[in-house]
Amino acid sequence: MLNYIIRRCLMAIPLLIAISIVTFIVIKLPPGSYLETYIAEQQRLGGEVTQDRVEAIKQRYGLGQPTYVQYFKWISGFPRGDFGMSFKAQQPVAKIIKERIGFTILLSLATVLFTWSLAVPIGIYSAVRQYSVFDYVFTFIGFIGVAIPNFLLALFLMFIGVKFFGADLSGLFSMEYMGEPWSFGKFIDMLKHLWVPVVVVGTGGMAGLIRIMRGQMLDELRKAYVQTARAKGLSEYIVIVKHVARIAINPFVSTIGWMLPGLISGGTLAGIVLGLPTLGPKLLDALKTQDMYLAGTIMMLLSSLTIIGTLISDILLAIVDPRIRYE
Amino acid sequence: MDKKKILEVKNLRTYFYTHEGVVKAVDDVDFEIYEGETLGVVGESGCGKSMTSKSIMNLVPKPKGKLEPGSSIKYYGLDEVVDITSLSPRSKEMRSLRGNEMAMIFQEPMTSLNPVYTIGSQIIEAVRLHQGVSKEEAREIAIEMIRKVGIPAPEKRVDEYPFELSGGMRQRAMIAMALSCNPKFLIADEPTTALDVTVEAQILDLMQDLQDEFNTAIMFITHDLDVIGEIADRVMVMYTGKVVETASVDEIFYNPKHPYTKGLLSSIPKIGNKEELVPIEGTVPNLTELPKGCYFAPRCPHAMDICREKMPPTFDINEEHSVKCWLSEKEGGSMNEE
Numbered sequence: 001m002l003n004y005i006i007r008r009c010l011m012a013i014p015l016l017i018a019i020s021i022v023t024f025i026v027i028k029l030p031p032g033s034y035l036e037t038y039i040a041e042q043q044r045l046g047g048e049v050t051q052d053r054v055e056a057i058k059q060r061y062g063l064g065q066p067t068y069v070q071y072f073k074w075i076s077g078f079p080r081g082d083f084g085m086s087f088k089a090q091q092p093v094a095k096i097i098k099e100r101i102g103f104t105i106l107l108s109l110a111t112v113l114f115t116w117s118l119a120v121p122i123g124i125y126s127a128v129r130q131y132s133v134f135d136y137v138f139t140f141i142g143f144i145g146v147a148i149p150n151f152l153l154a155l156f157l158m159f160i161g162v163k164f165f166g167a168d169l170s171g172l173f174s175m176e177y178m179g180e181p182w183s184f185g186k187f188i189d190m191l192k193h194l195w196v197p198v199v200v201v202g203t204g205g206m207a208g209l210i211r212i213m214r215g216q217m218l219d220e221l222r223k224a225y226v227q228t229a230r231a232k233g234l235s236e237y238i239v240i241v242k243h244v245a246r247i248a249i250n251p252f253v254s255t256i257g258w259m260l261p262g263l264i265s266g267g268t269l270a271g272i273v274l275g276l277p278t279l280g281p282k283l284l285d286a287l288k289t290q291d292m293y294l295a296g297t298i299m300m301l302l303s304s305l306t307i308i309g310t311l312i313s314d315i316l317l318a319i320v321d322p323r324i325r326y327e
Numbered sequence: 328m329d330k331k332k333i334l335e336v337k338n339l340r341t342y343f344y345t346h347e348g349v350v351k352a353v354d355d356v357d358f359e360i361y362e363g364e365t366l367g368v369v370g371e372s373g374c375g376k377s378m379t380s381k382s383i384m385n386l387v388p389k390p391k392g393k394l395e396p397g398s399s400i401k402y403y404g405l406d407e408v409v410d411i412t413s414l415s416p417r418s419k420e421m422r423s424l425r426g427n428e429m430a431m432i433f434q435e436p437m438t439s440l441n442p443v444y445t446i447g448s449q450i451i452e453a454v455r456l457h458q459g460v461s462k463e464e465a466r467e468i469a470i471e472m473i474r475k476v477g478i479p480a481p482e483k484r485v486d487e488y489p490f491e492l493s494g495g496m497r498q499r500a501m502i503a504m505a506l507s508c509n510p511k512f513l514i515a516d517e518p519t520t521a522l523d524v525t526v527e528a529q530i531l532d533l534m535q536d537l538q539d540e541f542n543t544a545i546m547f548i549t550h551d552l553d554v555i556g557e558i559a560d561r562v563m564v565m566y567t568g569k570v571v572e573t574a575s576v577d578e579i580f581y582n583p584k585h586p587y588t589k590g591l592l593s594s595i596p597k598i599g600n601k602e603e604l605v606p607i608e609g610t611v612p613n614l615t616e617l618p619k620g621c622y623f624a625p626r627c628p629h630a631m632d633i634c635r636e637k638m639p640p641t642f643d644i645n646e647e648h649s650v651k652c653w654l655s656e657k658e659g660g661s662m663n664e665e
């Protein structure tokens with residue numbers, strides 16, 4: 001088992017390197033050098049750039065030197081937490097990301113929890129009661145969830161909030177808690193806001209997950225071991241939950257891999273509409289303004305998340321499925 | 328016969344209501360099984376062997392499958408006679424019979440065990456469910472059962488997963504699980520079909536040894552008459568959901584009466600037998616479009632006019648031998664009142 005995990009981790013390393021190279025190419029794509037962009041930006045803001053400053057930046061990013069040197073200068077900052085500068089915000093990229101990554105992860109995890117805790121039982125029940133009214137109703141509701149664009153649902157929920165509860169549900173905090181230190185009240189306030197993006201982003205993926213769970217269950221229910229379990233005298237609940245669902249959920253685990261980055265980028269639109277302090281809207285912003293170090297770092301982060309997600313999936317899968325573990 | 332009756336099936340009819348019509352998977356089946364004996368059940372594919380056993384276990388797939396009114400399955404293993412047809416499939420009473428009083432071994436050793444639990448934990452689950460013992464005791468019982476079915480190194484094997492075992496070993500594990508609660512009645516639905524001949528012989532020996540030890544009644548389903556000759560005391564031949572002949576194993580092999588039984592016998596190779604192999608002509612009819620009269624008439628070399636008109640009743644040749652064929656009426660069989 002430990003062997004398996006170590007092997008998996010080692011395999012992730014070349015992938016990460018490949019991704020960093022691609023990301024660097026993307027950073028270099030826009031015409032003009034960072035320096036020019038930087039100076040232009042500074043002048044636009046009415047500031048002067050001293051010769052010393054120009055030299056320092058040249059030195060830091062290896063400008064004027066071969067591309068591979070620039071790449072190494074860029075990548076060698078990573079271990080120190082130096083991801084370059086956001087020229088637009090005039091701030092280190094690391095600072096911007098640090099401000100947002102916490103909420104992004106929180107929101108993603110909350111969404112995963114929300115979708116799974118609904119999709120799994122609904123999928124199981126739909127399969128056990130295949131073609132029942134319940135099955136049809138939830139299939140229908142699930143597809144409505146897919147069909148309604150996220151931003152529309154977000155607007156709708158905000159409208160409901162204002163209209164019927166007199167509450168502004170946008171953002172993650174109410175005005176009075178913005179910029180305040182953490183307190184119990186702030187936490188509760190956050191929960192009051194958090195459910196909106198969770199529902200908005202979660203419903204989009206729900207139908208797909210219900211279908212996967214339902215299909216897996218139907219496949220498994222046909223198998224001979226189910227008869228064996230029943231013939232033992234086990235109650236139907238134990239047969240379904242302990243024997244069938246236990247196996248049907250395995251492929252589900254492997255969806256974590258593409259789910260993590262999907263949640264961040266998938267939440268972009270909702271994030272913009274709801275004004276959330278997450279990474280999705282920031283990425284879009286950075287790309288629009290060609291703030292390439294920021295955009296590149298976020299992309300790098302998303303790709304790494306995919307790899308980490310896949311890694312987690314594989315390890316979880318090995319834990320839940322002995323057949324994989326022993327291969 | 329002084330033997331104690333374990334199970335009595337009467338007028339069992341298990342029908343499936345499908346879009347194509349009513350499938351009479353089991354159609355008016357009567358039989359009895361006694362303590363310590365093996366009843367062999369043979370017949371071509373689709374003749375209702377498995378459905379008969381599933382009806383006994385009260386595991387007929389719902390909602391399409393249904394036992395018709397008048398069906399009766401009586402279990403005599405307890406102090407009081409239990410009519411299984413009166414129990415709801417999911418009721419406590421039914422579940423306390425299943426796996427405990429009566430157990431079942433299935434055809435596919437490869438898929439009949441849950442792949443994500445060790446064989447030990449699957450046996451322990453059954454033991455704990457029915458015997459109310461502690462985890463440790465259940466584990467001891469599981470190891471003991473694994474030893475009994477001849478799996479080497481049981482203390483180690485108990486913690487292995489099904490995929491770590493060969494087909495034969497898995498089927499042994501299946502048998503260990505089925506017998507872990509000392510059932511009085513065991514259904515084995517083609518337990519050796521997926522195994523090669525040497526392994527099959529070992530498993531059959533094992534089942535007979537265990538039967539001697541526990542005095543279990545076994546209903547052994549197969550389409551292999553050689554296996555029947557090996558293991559059965561009595562034989563029940565099924566065709567299109569009906570029992571066409573019941574007799575002791577010797578009677579079936581040396582004095583078969585029903586043309587279908589004769590057909591089955593002449594379609595298997597026998598050592599030292601120079602007669603040519605003659606497979607039964609034609610195929611099993613679709614259960615939704617059964618012919619009038621005797622269902623075997625279209626394939627029967629002896630079919631008479633009456634055969635195409637009237638379903639033959641069951642004639643008793645002697646105490647142990649009954650045949651559902653008009654030919655037996657001529658031979659002087661007495662008509663069975665059912």
Ligand SMILES: Nc1ncnc2c1ncn2[C@@H]1O[C@H](COP(=O)(O)OP(=O)(O)OP(=O)(O)O)[C@@H](O)[C@H]1O
Binds near residue numbers: 372379392614
């Ligand atoms: N779920 C179902 N729906 C409709 N018909 C069914 C269903 N299950 C079984 N049947 C029908 O019941 C009949 C008896 O099936 P059964 O499984 O008892 O046959 P069998 O004698 O065990 O055959 P085999 O030797 O192939 O195992 C078959 O003709 C089959 O078509």
Ligand code: SF4
Binds near residue numbers: 585627634652
């Ligand atoms: S009743 Fe007639 S058709 Fe049926 S098996 Fe006997 S002889 Fe053949």
Ligand SMILES: [Mg+2]
Binds near residue numbers: 376377378516
């Ligand atoms: Mg069968």
